[in-house]
Amino acid sequence: MNDPMIKAEELTRKFGDFTAVDHISFEVGAGEIFGFLGANGAGKTTAMRMLTGLLVPTEGEATVAGYDVYKQPEQIKKRIGYMSQKFSLYEDLTVRENIRLYGGIYDLGDQQIKQKSDELVNMLGMNELQNKMIGSLPLGWKQKLAFSVALLHEPDIVFLDEPTGGVDPITRRQFWEQIYKVAEEGTTVFVTTHYMDEAEYCDRVSIMVDGNIDALDTPAGLKEEFEADDIEEVFIRLARGAERGE
Numbered sequence: 001m002n003d004p005m006i007k008a009e010e011l012t013r014k015f016g017d018f019t020a021v022d023h024i025s026f027e028v029g030a031g032e033i034f035g036f037l038g039a040n041g042a043g044k045t046t047a048m049r050m051l052t053g054l055l056v057p058t059e060g061e062a063t064v065a066g067y068d069v070y071k072q073p074e075q076i077k078k079r080i081g082y083m084s085q086k087f088s089l090y091e092d093l094t095v096r097e098n099i100r101l102y103g104g105i106y107d108l109g110d111q112q113i114k115q116k117s118d119e120l121v122n123m124l125g126m127n128e129l130q131n132k133m134i135g136s137l138p139l140g141w142k143q144k145l146a147f148s149v150a151l152l153h154e155p156d157i158v159f160l161d162e163p164t165g166g167v168d169p170i171t172r173r174q175f176w177e178q179i180y181k182v183a184e185e186g187t188t189v190f191v192t193t194h195y196m197d198e199a200e201y202c203d204r205v206s207i208m209v210d211g212n213i214d215a216l217d218t219p220a221g222l223k224e225e226f227e228a229d230d231i232e233e234v235f236i237r238l239a240r241g242a243e244r245g246e
């Protein structure tokens with residue numbers, strides 16, 4: 001892979017004696033949609049926090065957008081977007097106020113923020129909703145908006161931590177159309193999900209079990225390797241041996 005957008009080598013994080021992420025290695029290319037799967041407690045969030053410059057690894061190496069996670073976390077933060085599992089927009093601000101706030105955090109100028117706000121509200125068909133409080137919007141709208149806000153500063157990579165949790169299949173499908181669009185424009189998408197149908201939409205999928213990456217391939221490649229009809233079957237077979245989780 002030429003100049004991978006994400007490169008992890010033996011990346012490890014311990015909490016005391018417990019190894020949450022255990023020597024994982026993988027690369028993600030520019031414009032790729034990379035699905036990062038694993039059962040509860042497998043280590044996905046911990047790995048993602050290391051890659052986004054939020055948590056220092058215990059061992060191993062990683063670069064994101066060409067920057068080193070140990071030495072250049074601030075540069076990484078400027079080049080990535082992040083949509084967390086816990087919803088990140090401010091409930092008691094309006095749609096437009098949230099966009100303005102994040103535009104400021106991402107260091108965009110006033111003119112650029114205004115232009116981006118107009119574009120975004122139009123693109124999402126949120127004209128009628130732009131002055132409504134976020135708290136009053138349905139979850140699906142909030143998620144679509146949070147995704148667009150994570151892209152405001154045109155990052156190289158966007159990290160999505162269970163972006164579609166709790167919404168209906170039609171809204172999830174619309175959300176995935178947004179994902180395809182940004183990937184086509186060249187943005188790398190790193191996404192965790194518990195929905196196995198969504199794993200099928202990814203270019204490649206990795207499956208974590210107890211801190212390790214036990215499988216990594218295209219959805220078709222994984223199904224072939226495991227002689228499975230769908231990714232859910234692959235996942236269940238791998239996760240069955242897991243010690244962690246609910």
Ligand SMILES: Nc1ncnc2c1ncn2[C@@H]1O[C@H](COP(=O)(O)OP(=O)(O)OP(=O)(O)O)[C@@H](O)[C@H]1O
Binds near residue numbers: 018038039043045046
């Ligand atoms: N700050 C911490 N201190 C101690 N243990 C932690 C810490 N953060 C995570 N862990 C442990 O590391 C393991 C991996 O957690 P992590 O949140 O990365 O898993 P996950 O795959 O993201 O799970 P989920 O799907 O439930 O979010 C879990 O056993 C968790 O309890």
